[in-house]
Amino acid sequence: MLFNQTSSTAAAIETPACELLVERPLSVRDVTVAYHRKPVLWNLSLDIPARSLVGIVGPNGAGKSTLLKTVVDMVPRISGEVQVFGQRYSKARSRVAYVPQRETVDWDFPATALDVVQMGTYGQLGWFRRAGQAERQRALEALRQMEIEHLATRQISQLSGGQQQRTFLARALVQRADLYLMDEPFAAVDASTERAIVTLMRVLQTQGKTILVVHHDLHTVPSYFDYLVLLNTRLVAAGPTSEVFTEDNLQKTYGGKLTLLEEVGEAMRLRDGGSP
Secondary structure, X not given: OOOOOOOOHXXXXXXXXXXXXXXXXXXXXXXXXXXXXXEEEEEEEEEEOOOOEEEEEOOOOOOHHHHXXXXXXXXXXXXXXXXXXXXXXXXXXXXXXXXXXXXXXXOOOOXXXXXXXXXXXXXXXXXXXXXXXXXXXXXXXXXXHOOOHHHOOOEHHHOOHHHHHHHHHHHHHHOOOOEEEEEOOOOOOOHHHHHHHHHHHHHHHHOOOEEEEEOOOHHHHHHHOOEEEEEEOEEEEEEEHHHHOOHHXXXXXXXXXXXXXXXXXXXXXXXXXOOO
């Protein structure tokens, strides 16, 4: 495998109140994860609001990628609990799409872009059905949305970095998930691909989806995300970006490095409509 995984007013009046409550897409309680006895996440508790576009920000080694992997049971927890839509991940996996870091994928795997995207339909097909024409058309439509339909028959090893990333985002699209976990989707992609990814995330959000994104570029945090998680092994802060994206919180997260604070100042001026 390439990677582990995988109304109207009248109607509202007739619907029981309990069904009108919005499900919480992700709840993390007292989670600790360690590699070789070194904690990577420590006693982390976090609730992600539904239909939010969430940036996960912090220094290298802060546990950002580990958090996403913990949600999808790719790494074991020492303690704590993770619930996805009120259930264990194993019960809700069909509602989750995970996009890994590009460098963790075996790009020599003998598959075309279309093959990779069709893999996103397998979880809905079950064990005894094979992908057919309907799944192929869904995959082609996802490639079209990511503007790489013309690369459908290209081997994934022959794609550029940006094209590979678009392929994996198309794979996530065909899963028709409710919670999307994206691990550094903007890493080493061109400006055109970055714009396409941002557009995709916003479209998904308007469709009622929740998106969590591991992100590094502080300059774009205020314009990309409406909710922010600041992480450095422990949770530093989480909440609406307009409230959490502060110099004080970022000093706590990154240790007050001078170059970082300059970036923070510039990002905040841009957020507030000032000139760089």
